[in-house]
Amino acid sequence: MAEQALQKAQIELVRLHDEAVAANTAKSAFLANMSHEIRTPMNAILGFTHMLRRENPTEEQAGKLQKISTAAEHLLSVLNDILDISKIEAGKVELENIDFDVDQMIRQVSSIIALRAQSKNIDLVVDIKGLPKRLNGDPTRISQSLINYLSNAVKFTEHGRITLSARVIGSTEQDYLVKFEVADTGIGISPEGVSKLFEAFSQADTSTTRLFGGTGLGLAISKRLIELMHGEVGVESTLGQGSVFWFTARLGRAAETAVPAGDIILIGLRALVVDDQPVTQAIHSQLLRRMGLRPIAVQSGKEALSAIATSVENDDLFSVILMDLTMPE
Secondary structure (H helix, E strand, O other): OHHHHHHHHHHHHHHHHHHHHHHHHHHHHHHHHHHHHHHHHHHHHHHHHHHHHOOOOOHHHHHHHHHHHHHHHHHHHHHHHHHHHHHHHOOOOOOOOEEEEHHHHHHHHHHHHHHHHHHOOOEEEEEOOOOOOEEEEOHHHHHHHHHHHHHHHHHOOOOOEEEEEEEEEEEOOOEEEEEEEEEEOOOOOOHHHHOOOOOOOOOOOOHHHHHHOOOOOHHHHHHHHHHHOOOOEEEEEEOOOEEEEEEEEEEEEOOOOOOOHHHHOOOOOEEEEEOOOHHHHHHHHHHHHHOOOEEEEEOOHHHHHHHHHHHHHOOOOOOEEEEOOOOOO
């Protein structure tokens, strides 16, 4: 009798397990389909909006087009967060293990944030002295976590400074334990809020959702990714005095390889991107960064002349200038 009950229970457990696997597969398929169904029209909206903004719209029309573009980009960001957390929970995220240039990764991250910080007159300081030039790991996921930290810092800081720093805090013959920190002079977080920060769909203060926007998933995603890198996350904050968000990651030692001679010509050279369209600026800047250059972007000929004059004063000249031929004025 007892044996029959045990067999029945085992059969029931197998059935429940199969149902759970099927449900998880169905959820993954649904998210993949919804991703395609939402991304496709959203990218079309962004593309056509970009084209319309280049057809000399009136000031009122340009303002409306900017709002459409901003809303569409926000929706894509929300979608990406939801898909990321779903993939992580389903165990579908696999980290890369590739050798990468640390300076280049940090430059790419900081250049993405620099314009946002500049628009609020916030100083962005980068300090990564002492890090190995090359490491082995997943630079995309490290960048994702850093961008999330930095974006939050810009969002919640009205004046002052944001500092991105990194240092080695431990090492073995195979790898390094690296600590990344993002410090800001923003609004800070209460002790009660700190405890909720890295939970999915949670924010330190629910009113921040209405005031600043966001899904509340960014920090939860970063926490899961960092745990996959055998690291930890944390925050130190005082309400009204700013915050320091940090994470550690165990990164391997990169193989010693010589830099190809053909790449040395471009690496580190300064480039000036002149275009009145932020989307075009971002695309051109990203391409130049991939080639190893250090681009900055301005929106007009007057700003370009000012940037060139400053580069002469600082003896840090531009080697490349990429300028839109059909800009206004």
